[in-house]
Amino acid sequence: MKSSPEKVNLVSVNLHHMETRRKFLTKSLLTLGAATMGTKSLFATEDNLAKSGKLRIQQNDVILFQGDSITDAGRNRENLKPNDTGAFGHGYAMMAAATLLNKYADKNIQVYNRGISGNRVPDLIKRWDVDALQLRPNILSILIGVNDFWRTVDRGAQNTPQQYKQQYQQLLDTTLKQLPEVKLIIGEPFGVRNVKHVTDAWYPTFTDYQEAAKEIAKEYNATFLPFQSVFDKAASRGSGGYWTTDGVHTSMAGANLMAEAWLNLIK
């Protein structure tokens, strides 16, 4: 059963500036009596959110990595199993998942990778019901945006940071409607400047996409993972070509750098 993204404008875009979309959505659902639908009160949602601290892995957690090629990283897309080597590729998602599966072996967690190379936000929206909502993640980590921008540079696609933001909001509205308790991690799209694809032509527009992702994370009480800062900081230890193969995709070192940053969000 596929949900229709365009029907999901449940949440008004005119939010009070001090109120997050998530709070608004929670209240809307409460008003609708949705609080009685689950086994837990929706008030628990707030307790589960990562506001400033780290995320806690809990018994039976389902953890989903979503995104583009950086998340996909050559995974076998025919293999849909959680926790399975063949389903994970060789990127940060695999490295983070492997560490989680080791460290939290007693928690019976299920970790999925559903990144798909080339994806932009509209691609995620199209496949979101099957590739995210139906998996019912407790922790949903999304890294999307570099292609949303990049295709405007290399293939003449039409897009703006504002459109990217609106589409991302639509995706997350859909998500929170179905999974009001999900803990969100939003990764900052990144580029390592002056390595192959990431030329001066990317700037300053690309930074507006990065800013949009950051704003969205705040708006949805998501944990923001500032990958650009992670790579910028790593520049003191290795060249851009050491961490990425082309400015966008990671080397082994870069994938580990990202996984390390991701795992640092976890208690």
Added chain:
Amino acid sequence: MKSSPEKVNLVSVNLHHMETRRKFLTKSLLTLGAATMGTKSLFATEDNLAKSGKLRIQQNDVILFQGDSITDAGRNRENLKPNDTGAFGHGYAMMAAATLLNKYADKNIQVYNRGISGNRVPDLIKRWDVDALQLRPNILSILIGVNDFWRTVDRGAQNTPQQYKQQYQQLLDTTLKQLPEVKLIIGEPFGVRNVKHVTDAWYPTFTDYQEAAKEIAKEYNATFLPFQSVFDKAASRGSGGYWTTDGVHTSMAGANLMAEAWLNLIK
């Protein structure tokens, strides 16, 4: 230029029981005047050995993972590059290498994986010149032995723990002749009992192979990595089927468990 393993009986098997083979070999080479052949004194060898402490990663280190399928882990054997995602497969060697490359980004290290599925010690001996010695590793990590035993169970191969030990000694004698300063890590062959292949028929003979690996590590002043203990201890956190897919090969969790243990050997 291939070295001929059968010609390598440089070191007498009749060592004084308090004297390691490495010391003996060093002395033999000194006697032969070999100390003047390298840029560093062979006496430095002793300083670089890990006796009880951890190994230190140094500038320009070459680190080589050698072994069987557990090390190979589906790597692309056509890709011989160091530090390259495609060359590493998805096992503990990849996970350990990725962490090393991140953590020691400023050290200009080169990490190789040359594990080959199905290998036993005689297979390593045959390809050792090209796949180990010519790479001139500073740190050489070897995990070999499960197939040496396993083939006696599933394919009627003839082998004994004593033969395994003698062949392993031959391999290391060859190694130390060419690379007297190499730091050795010897992984204990392991099996997770009662998971698929690892039946009661493995015991007690398999433990004699494990004991041989341990004795060899001591004899050659290698750092011994007691993988069996690592998996035994992990049993309190997850089932055997959680850590391995078949008692021998690792899941993502198991590969990470091994990588973690490997990395714990490093400062």
